[in-house]
Amino acid sequence: MPPDLPDPVKLAVPAFAAxxxxxxxxxxxxxxxxxDWRDAGASLTLGLGSTVAGALTAGLVFAIAMFVWQHRLFDIGWTWWAFVLAFVLDDLAYYWFHRTAHRVRWFWASHVIHHSSQHYNLTTALRQTWTGFFSLAFLFRLPLFLIGFPPAMVFFVAGLNLVYQFWIHTEQVDRMPGWFEAVMNTPSHHRVHHATNPLYLDRNYAGVFIIWDRMFGTFQPELASIRPRYGIVKNLGTLNPLWAAVHEWAGIGRDLLRARSLREAAGRIAGPPGWQPDGPGETSEAIRARWAAQQARAPGAPQAGGGVPGPAQGGSEPAAGVGVRGA
Amino acid sequence: MAGFVQLLGSAGAVALLVALAFAMGFRTAPWLDAARALEEADAALVGFGAEAALVSADGTAALVRGGNGARALVVRRGDRFVVRRLGAEARVTGCGDGLIVDCRETGLRRVRLALDAPPPAWTWAGHRAA
Known part of the structure; x- marks a missing residue:
């Protein structure tokens, strides 16, 4: 008989607010x-909207999970070790979902909402997608049902995973003890993930256990010399939550209408964010390569997002309000 | 019904937290000067090589000239700045005592730069609309 499991996220909401x-x-x-009160308002509104969107599609997601579970490979009972194993494997599934969400524009269009704030605080944690179901994000959990983990168990541990990820969205915690930083995702690791500095772009995809990034080669420690600049490569020009929720989908639609070939259309959907059909575009690899070349040319130059250039000097150009950088 | 009550409660909590943030003074609007405009452009656009900035008199926006004649717009959003490299579709037009920069982008309104003196030639970068 399956236990009556609570929704960990629902239970945690009052603690989130506090x-x-x-x-x-x-x-x-x-x-x-x-x-910033406007940014916090946008993040919290997006969080509220995400709850509504999730509630509207929960039944369908559960039905799909049950369907897959009926064709399971093993019968896994309601034992304590099954919960532990489900938690670890669900976190591994989350890692691959999250990595894909940053590397495939279709999934990015849904996930970008979470990164569209230029702040990094606990309200950013609640800035969640409205279009997760539409982007088919639930596909990444289906293997767990196929293995034989009961859907209610998987959704329970997934809720715990989400609750864990709340507290790491803060600048109030510098570093945790060494052993904890080695195994678990922490505020320091996740600050890197939310940063747009070239060295930090598309790194640290972990949910709970940072070991996945260490295993799969996507780990980047936070460096004292490079302070994270939060947001996305092309930050939004408005704080409107509705635009934050749909802007990348609108971008995909616009690019598909302009596509000149099937290859271009496919690249606009399945390529990485920033992909362009006729050049390197603004993918994280292209940005990182440009940055590396720049660093190689001028080793003493300030690092992108990490340093402050020298003071602007009064220019010789005859216009007020004009600053010119010294040679 | 319980779900609706919970939703109302969450909406109330959101309103309370936003009001708290406002009351605690998290509503600054940083002033943009030339040094900050250059810094923002270089940090956002790797390899841009910011050289000069034309800053609006109200400190809300700036046009920045980079290497190879590239231009970028830096504009305040909340207490942060947003940067856009101006592409071929962007338009810079004169308007009385200032400039209007239109990036032709949904979600980024047209930006007005109030100026105390005529803008330098690089501002127009090949196209000038009166």
Whole structure:
């Protein structure tokens, strides 16, 4: 008989709200980290919308999960070790979902919402997608049902995974003890993930266990010399949550209408974000390569997003408001 | 019914937290000067090589000239700045005592730069609309 499992996320909501308020107080008191009421409002509104979108599609996702589970390979009972194993394997599935969500534009169109804030605080954690079902994100969990983990168990551990990821969206925690940083995803690791600095782009996809990034070659530690710049490569020009939720889908639609070949259309959907049919585009690889070349040319130059250039000097050009960088 | 009540409760909590952020003073609007405009452009556009900035008198936006004559727009959004490299479709037009920069992008409104003096030649970069 399956146990009646609660929804961990629903239970955690009051704690989320209390911790956001506490973090605001800490930011004010310590002067570390940042908040903006408009950005926080957009993030929280997106979180609320995500809850509604999730509730509307939950039944369908559960039905698909049950269908796959009926064709399972093993009968896995409701034992404690099954919960532990499900938690670990669900986190592995999350890693691959998350990596794909950054490397395939179709999935990125849904996930970009979470990265579209230029702030990094606990409200950013709640800035979640409205179009997860439409993007077919649930496909990544289907292998767990096929193996034989009961859907209710998988959704329960997935909820725990989401709750864990809340607290790592903060600048209030610098580093955790060494053993913890080695195994678990932490605020430091996840700050790297949310940064747009070339060295940090598309790194640290882990949900709970950072070991997946270490195993699959996507780990990047946070460096004291490069302060993270948060957001996306092309930050949104508006704080409107509706636009944040749909802008990349609109971009895909626009690019498909302009596509001149089937190859281009496929690349616009399945290629990495920033892909262009006739050049390197603005993919993370292209940006990182440009940055590396720039660093090689001028080793002493300030690193992108990490340093402050020298003061602007009054230029010789005859116009007020004009600053010119010294040679 | 329980779900609806929970949704209303969450919406109330959102409103409370946003009001709290406002009341605690998280509503700054940073002033953009030339040094900051150059820094923002270089940080956002790898390899841009920011050289000069034309800053709006109200400190909300700037046009930045990069290497090879490239131009970028830096504009305030909340308490942060957003940067756009100006492509061929972008338009810079004169308007009284300033400029209007239109990136032709949904979600990024046309930006007005208030100027105290005539803009330098690089501002127009080959196309000038009166």
């Amino acid at each position: 911790l956001v308020a506490l973090e605001m107080w800490l930011v004010k008191r310590r002067g570390r980290g940042a908040y």
